[in-house]
């Protein structure tokens with residue numbers, strides 16, 4: 001499997017605090033079956049704004065250290081770009097901050113709301129040849145209340161990445177239910193660990209993959225953990241499934257049951 005979202009680069013954001021921790025996280029990833037990792041340090045206006053050259057340099061340094069430690073896992077550069085109008089200045093074309101310097105960009109919404117310029121932000125990127133991949137939409141309270149917003153984005157070509165921790169319940173019941181809803185409605189295109197350290201938010205995706213397989217079967221799971229991320233890493237087209245009327249996870253009775261669960 002591929003891990004499309006990780007904070008594996010040392011001392012660049014709130015992820016791995018030093019090289020020792022980065023290498024231990026990589027070792028955990030390799031041992032749990034991950035075949036490639038995308039390093040996606042935070043890129044946030046006014047908070048963490050590493051240059052693309054620094055990300056490339058640090059990624060290369062980590063790759064060499066991993067090889068010296070006997071690990072063959074490839075580490076691809078990227079960024080987790082927080083939605084902000086000013087960042088568009090740095091995203092004029094495919095390349096900088098995009099996954100493996102290609103045409104896909106991991107984008108994060110603000111935690112509690114959806115800014116009014118979000119559609120414009122996404123479509124500006126698309127007009128420049130950059131395809132947004134929305135990071136962990138299952139964690140967003142507004143999208144949980146109105147999943148149709150996400151349906152509309154996906155129909156316009158935006159992809160999604162869910163976190164392993166969400167699907168196994170480490171982020172709470174509501175986030176887990178939303179992850180399930182997205183999975184059973186074919187609204188997930190890739191999996192990431194969003195690993196920040198060795199405990200809790202770590203790079204071991206084994207339990208998440210088992211749970212996803214249980215929910216949607218082996219073939220669709222393979223698309224999410226292997227086929228689509230491989231296409232994304234290599235800037236190839238990802239096929240997006242048609243989304244019908246929203247189905248709710250088992251034990252939840254329709255839209256009222258769903259909303260009751262969110263606010264209950």
Ligand SMILES: [Fe+2]
Pocket residue numbers: 005006007080194
């Ligand atoms: Fe992240």
